[in-house]
Amino acid sequence: MIDSFDPVGFSTIPPPPEGFKSGFVGIVGRPNVGKSTLMNALVGQKVAITSPTAQTTRNRLRGILSTDQAQIIFVDTPGIHKPHHELGKILVKNARMAIDSVDATLFVVDGSAEAGRGDQFVAELLTQSQRPVILGINKIDQQPQAFADLDASYQTLANAQGWPLVKFSALDETGLDTLLQTLIDQLDPGPYYYPPDLVTDQPERFIMGELIREQILLNTREEVPHSVAIAIDRVEEDPHITRILATIHVERDSQKGILIGKKGSMLKTIGSDARQQIQKLVMGQVYLELFVKVVPKWRQSRSRLEDFGYRVED
Structure with a gap:
């Protein structure tokens, strides 16, 4: 993990x-x-x-x-x-x-x-x-x-x-x-800012969303370049499996069609590849369910960007 x-x-x-x-x-x-x-x-x-x-x-x-x-x-x-x-x-x-x-x-x-x-x-x-x-x-x-x-x-x-x-x-x-x-x-002399065994300050949900987005980029390449935002809607953990529900947001119906693919083949591939990566993250079995939703021009909207976690940082 x-x-x-x-x-x-x-x-x-x-x-x-x-x-x-x-x-x-x-x-x-x-x-x-x-x-x-x-x-x-x-x-x-x-x-x-x-x-x-x-x-x-x-x-x-x-x-x-x-x-x-x-x-x-x-x-x-x-x-x-x-x-x-x-x-x-x-x-x-x-x-x-x-x-x-x-x-x-x-x-x-x-x-x-x-x-x-x-x-x-x-x-x-x-x-x-x-x-x-x-x-x-x-x-x-x-x-x-x-x-x-x-x-x-x-x-x-x-x-x-x-x-x-x-x-x-x-x-x-x-x-x-x-x-x-x-x-x-x-660098100058200084203290530990974080515990020595920590490798990132980001929460697991953020990393899960990024791993899903990575597989979208790898599997669709230029067809759906950067019009994608991932929302991790629910994470349920029990001793045997982690269940994750996530929504993929795109800007156009055509992008939704590409992500779903013929008879759902592309979404199945993305989900399978992302699940394998997330299992390495949580060091256990994962059930991953993905949905695709169209949100027109979300990259142009300040409020939408904030909803998806993108804002000017301090």
């Missing part, structure tokens, strides 16, 4: 050893550069959903890593991009706010391609921050043999601001030890 936020558990926070460091590290960058995959790899458990589709992350999700040297609270943020609707505006504003509310920022870029205008835009935002910044070149496992020019484009970006640069692969975990030590070096 993923250890998630439990206020009672705060009584178990130990005093830090001598020389212990701690702090919040924001993971920022363009959409689809591997930020969520990286956070999962660093904390050692799946706490953020991943997908080939860009802009998968919606909420400012925290993953917690505790070692003998430090406790790092990673803040995974939505990809910074030009927003096209009210939801997009909220997500990008939250990502920008995260830059100013952390102790250090890890700027993640895609090392399989040269630095582009989107990377320059994120870099310009980060120059306005007073916090330390580390430039992380991800996806080195996908770099072509002649990658010197790719690295040079990011080295130029880092040198212009005096940022440390670290290369790694979140997928095969190459270079993560070096990245972790570089991050720890940027």
Whole structure:
């Protein structure tokens, strides 16, 4: 089971050893550069959903890593991009706010391609921050043999601001030890903010909804990209099984048809795949029942966005 936020558990926070460091590290960058995959790899458990589709992350999700040297609270943020609707505006504003509310920022870029205008835009935002910044070149496992020019484009970006640069692969975990030590070096001495065995501050219901949304993204790809919100309507637990009732909200009837599929085949596939992931979360048998509901233009409505848990964070 993923250890998630439990206020009672705060009584178990130990005093830090001598020389212990701690702090919040924001993971920022363009959409689809591997930020969520990286956070999962660093904390050692799946706490953020991943997908080939860009802009998968919606909420400012925290993953917690505790070692003998430090406790790092990673803040995974939505990809910074030009927003096209009210939801997009909220997500990008939250990502920008995260830059100013952390102790250090890890700027993640895609090392399989040269630095582009989107990377320059994120870099310009980060120059306005007073916090330390580390430039992380991800996806080195996908770099072509002649990658010197790719690295040079990011080295130029880092040198212009005096940022440390670290290369790694979140997928095969190459270079993560070096990245972790570089991050720890940027932090100040501090306490445990959370119990050492905690890996996220998000409640299980939130993670359940995200695991369902992940399977929608994986199974429908571009057909139903981001017009989906998940509501966990009911969770009933007994010693033998966890029963979950959830509603998938979309914006159009055509999207509902895609999600249900011929004779319910797509919804059955999504439910089966999500159930397997949720069983890993709760470490037990799960019965998952899904419904699909059309809510026109929910991404444009402030009230609807708040109903589904999307709001500008403090």
